[in-house]
Amino acid sequence: MSKQGTAETQRRHEQLGLSDGQVIDMYRYMLLARKFDERNLLLQRAGKINFHVSGVGHEATQVAAAFALDREKDYFLPYYRDYGFVLAVGMTARELMLSAFAKAEDPNSGGRQMPGHFGSKRLRIVTGSSPVTTQVPHAVGVALAAKMQKKDFVSYVTFGEGSSNQGDFHEGCNFAGVHKLPVIILCQNNQYAISVPVHKQISGRISDRALGYGFPGIRVDGNDALEVYAAVKEARERAVRGEGPTLIESMLYRLSPHSTSDNDLAYRTKEEIDENWKKDGVVRMKNYLIDCGIWDEARDADLAAQIVLELKEAIEYADKAPFPQPEDTLLHVYADSSQGEVR
Numbered sequence: 001m002s003k004q005g006t007a008e009t010q011r012r013h014e015q016l017g018l019s020d021g022q023v024i025d026m027y028r029y030m031l032l033a034r035k036f037d038e039r040n041l042l043l044q045r046a047g048k049i050n051f052h053v054s055g056v057g058h059e060a061t062q063v064a065a066a067f068a069l070d071r072e073k074d075y076f077l078p079y080y081r082d083y084g085f086v087l088a089v090g091m092t093a094r095e096l097m098l099s100a101f102a103k104a105e106d107p108n109s110g111g112r113q114m115p116g117h118f119g120s121k122r123l124r125i126v127t128g129s130s131p132v133t134t135q136v137p138h139a140v141g142v143a144l145a146a147k148m149q150k151k152d153f154v155s156y157v158t159f160g161e162g163s164s165n166q167g168d169f170h171e172g173c174n175f176a177g178v179h180k181l182p183v184i185i186l187c188q189n190n191q192y193a194i195s196v197p198v199h200k201q202i203s204g205r206i207s208d209r210a211l212g213y214g215f216p217g218i219r220v221d222g223n224d225a226l227e228v229y230a231a232v233k234e235a236r237e238r239a240v241r242g243e244g245p246t247l248i249e250s251m252l253y254r255l256s257p258h259s260t261s262d263n264d265l266a267y268r269t270k271e272e273i274d275e276n277w278k279k280d281g282v283v284r285m286k287n288y289l290i291d292c293g294i295w296d297e298a299r300d301a302d303l304a305a306q307i308v309l310e311l312k313e314a315i316e317y318a319d320k321a322p323f324p325q326p327e328d329t330l331l332h333v334y335a336d337s338s339q340g341e342v343r
Helices: 003-015 020-044 060-068 083-087 091-099 135-149 159-165 166-177 208-211 225-242 270-277 281-292 297-322 326-330
Strands: 076-077 155-160 183-189 219-221 245-251
Touching: 003 020, 003 326, 020 060, 020 083, 020 091, 020 225, 020 281, 020 297, 060 155, 060 183, 060 225, 060 281, 076 135, 083 091, 091 297, 135 155, 135 166, 135 183, 155 159, 155 208, 159 166, 159 183, 166 183, 166 208, 183 208, 183 225, 208 219, 208 245, 219 225, 225 245, 225 281
Parallel strands: 076 155, 155 183, 183 245, 219 245
Antiparallel strands: none
C-alpha cells in the first residue's frame, strides 16, 4: 500500500473519533472472543464441558457495537452468540468459563443455564432465556423506562436473522416505533437459522422492515468493525436525541457449526465455509491496524500469547471451582419474607 493509501486508511478510525489505542483494544477483544470460542470447542470435544454455541464470525460486529455504546450507563440484551460483546462490556474470561463449566460461581445463572445465557446486574446485561427473540420486547420495555424516567441511556438488543421471523420481533419493533423509544435493534444475519439458509426463510432485506415500523433500517458489512461502529454510534445519538429506534442488519457468516451438537456439513459445503473465511472480520481488523502502522506481527504474537495465558488461568479456575449444591435449586426462586429479599 502506498503512503497516501496508508494515510487514508488511518484517517478512517480517526474520523470516527477513535484513537489508535481504542482500535487496538477493539482488536484485542475480538481476538480474545475468537480464542475463547476455539478453546470451548476443544473443551467440549474433550468432555470437559457439555455444550457450546459458537460465535466465530460474529466478533467484529459484537465488539464494534460495544465500543459504540455507553458502557457505563446503557442496558444490554445480547443473544447466545455474543461472547465478543459481553467481553467488551466488562465480563471476564473467567466468568464465562465458570458458565461453560456450569459452576456455582457462574455470575450469569449460578450454573443453571446453558452457556451463552448472559446476565449481569453489575454490567446492566439483562438476563436472557432459551426461547429466541424474547429479548426484543424486553429491550423495548427497558427503553420505555428510559423515556418515562427521562434518562439518557439506551437499550441495545441482538438476535439472529431466523429470530426476525418471530412475533416478538414484530411486536417489539411496532411498540418501539409507535412510542419512539431509545432502543437499538441489531440483527446479526449469519446466513443460517441452524440448518435453514437465509434464502429459504426470508424474502427481502430485514433492514427494510423498519420502514413499516416508522423508523430507520440500515444494512452494514458485519465483518467491517468500523462500519458497524459508525452505524451503532449514529443509532445511539438518534436515540438520546429522542428520535426513536434504529434497526441494523449486520451481514456476516457463521463460520462454525450452529453448536457442538450440529453437523453443519449436512446442509452446507466446505467450499462455502472456506470462501467465507476469506472475509473474516478478525483478520480484517488485524490487517487494518498493520496498514495504519500501529500494529505488527510481533505485537500480534505477544497478544496471542497473553490471551493463551488468560484463558489457561480461566479454565484452570473454572475446572476446580465447586458445582452448585442440590439445595441451591431454590436460590433466587422464592421471596424470603424474613430477610425481605429475593432468595
